[in-house]
Amino acid sequence: MSSDAHSTGEDAEVLQIAQMATLFTPWSLRLAVTFRLPDLVAGGCTALGELAERSGTDPAALRRVVRHLTNLGLFRRIDDEHVELTGRGRVLCADHPSQTARFLDQNDAFARRTDQAIPGLLESVRTGAAAWESRFGRPFWTDLAADEEFSASFDAAMAVHAARFAPAIAEGYGWSGVRHVVDVGGGTGQVIAELLRRYPHLTGTLVDLPGTVERAAASPELAALAGRCAVVGQSFFEVLPDDGDVYLLSNIVHDWPDEDSVDILRRCAAAAGPGGRVLLAERVVADTGSEASRRFVSQRDMAMLLLMGAAERGLEEFGALGAAAGLRLVSTVSLIDGQGVFLLEYVPAA
Numbered sequence: 488m489s490s491d492a493h494s495t496g497e498d499a500e501v502l503q504i505a506q507m508a509t510l511f512t513p514w515s516l517r518l519a520v521t522f523r524l525p526d527l528v529a530g531g532c533t534a535l536g537e538l539a540e541r542s543g544t545d546p547a548a549l550r551r552v553v554r555h556l557t558n559l560g561l562f563r564r565i566d567d568e569h570v571e572l573t574g575r576g577r578v579l580c581a582d583h584p585s586q587t588a589r590f591l592d593q594n595d596a597f598a599r600r601t602d603q604a605i606p607g608l609l610e611s612v613r614t615g616a617a618a619w620e621s622r623f624g625r626p627f628w629t630d631l632a633a634d635e636e637f638s639a640s641f642d643a644a645m646a647v648h649a650a651r652f653a654p655a656i657a658e659g660y661g662w663s664g665v666r667h668v669v670d671v672g673g674g675t676g677q678v679i680a681e682l683l684r685r686y687p688h689l690t691g692t693l694v695d696l697p698g699t700v701e702r703a704a705a706s707p708e709l710a711a712l713a714g715r716c717a718v719v720g721q722s723f724f725e726v727l728p729d730d731g732d733v734y735l736l737s738n739i740v741h742d743w744p745d746e747d748s749v750d751i752l753r754r755c756a757a758a759a760g761p762g763g764r765v766l767l768a769e770r771v772v773a774d775t776g777s778e779a780s781r782r783f784v785s786q787r788d789m790a791m792l793l794l795m796g797a798a799e800r801g802l803e804e805f806g807a808l809g810a811a812a813g814l815r816l817v818s819t820v821s822l823i824d825g826q827g828v829f830l831l832e833y834v835p836a837a
C-alpha cells in the first residue's frame with residue numbers, strides 16, 4: 488500500500504471515530520425534539536425566523552443548529568431562509584409510529600433522567616454495578632416508585648416497546664393450547680390485552696407494581712376485555728397467583744442481576760406447577776444476526792448495567808438462569824429480528 492493510500496485510510500478512520508465520538512449529534516437530535524422542530528416544520532413552519540419564534544429559540548443560534556441537522560439529513564435546505572423536513576427528519580415527529588421522539592425529549596422525565604445517568608457508565612464499568620444510586624441518591628426502582636412523573640413517563644415508554652413486542656409474542660407462540668396466561672411485570676397491559684384480543688378463549692392476569700396496575704386498570708384496552716383479565720398489584724418477589732398455565736415475562740429478566748432473576752423465575756415456576764410453562768420475551772446477546780441488531784443489543788446491555796446492575800444475556804446464560812430456578816429451556820423463537828428479540832420457553836426441569 489502506498490503511503491498516500493495508507494494515510495487516506497487512516498484519515499477516514501479518524502473521521503469515523505470523530506463522528507462516533509461527538510456528543511453534539513445526539514444532543515442536536517434531542518434539542519430538535521425538545522423544541523419540536525420536526526413537528527413545526529412538518530406543519531408548514533419552514534421559514535427559519537418563524538421557526539425560531541414558534542420554538543422559543545434564539546434565531547441566530549437556531550440557524551446554526553438547523554445547519555447541523557441539515558448536514559445530518561434531517562432537514563433539506565430550500566433557500567437561505569427556508570428548510571423542509573426529510574423522511575429521516577419525519578422519524579422525530581411526535582406522531583411517528585416508532586415514537587422515537589419520546590426517548591429523546593428532554594421535557595420527558597424518563598428520557599431526561601436516563602440521559603443524565605449516562606456519564607455514570609464510567610463508574611459502572613469500574614464497579615460492575617448500577618450507577619443510578621450514586622447519581623440520583625436511590626436505586627432505579629426505588630427512584631421510579633417515589634416519583635410520579637418519572638414512573639408515568641417510564642410506563643408510557645415501556646408501552647411503546649410493548650406495542651412492538653405484543654403482536655410478535657401473539658404470533659410467536661401456540662396460544663391456542665393455553666388456558667390462562669399470567670403476564671408477570673406486564674406493565675400497563677399492552678401485551679396481555681393483545682393476547683386476549685386475538686385469542687378469545689384465553690383468560691389472563693396482569694401482575695405489576697400497584698401504581699402501574701392502577702394506570703393499567705384505567706386503560707380502555709383492558710376495560711374492553713370485559714372481565715377476562717384480572718389485575719393484581721403486587722411485587723413479583725412475592726408469591727404469584729397460581730391459576731396460570733403460562734407465565735409470561737416480557738422484558739423483565741434483563742432488568743435484574745442473576746440472583747434476583749433466578750428468584751423471579753423460581754416464583755413463576757412454583758406458581759406454574761408441574762404442567763406449567765414460563766415464557767420469556769428478551770433480547771438475546773449473540774455474535775450472529777445483523778450488525779444493527781447486534782449494536783442494538785450491546786447498547787441495551789450497557790443501559791441495563793448502568794441503570795440496574797442488570798444485563799442482556801446470551802442463550803447459554805438464559806439456560807443457566809432457568810436451571811438455577813428448576814426450569815429447562817426447551818425452545819427459542821426469533822420474534823423481532825432487527826432487535827435480537829427471542830421468545831424463550833421453559834418447562835419444569837424435573
Ligand SMILES: C[S@@+](CC[C@H](N)C(=O)[O-])C[C@H]1O[C@@H](n2cnc3c(N)ncnc32)[C@H](O)[C@@H]1O
Nearest residue numbers: 645649672673674695696699721722723737738
Ligand atoms: C421493562 S418493563 C416491561 C413491561 C412489559 N412487560 C413490557 O414488555 O413492556 C418492566 C416492568 O416491571 C415492573 N416491575 C418492576 N419491579 C417490579 C416488581 N418488584 N414487581 C412487579 N413488577 C415490577 C415495572 O413496573 C415494569 O412494568
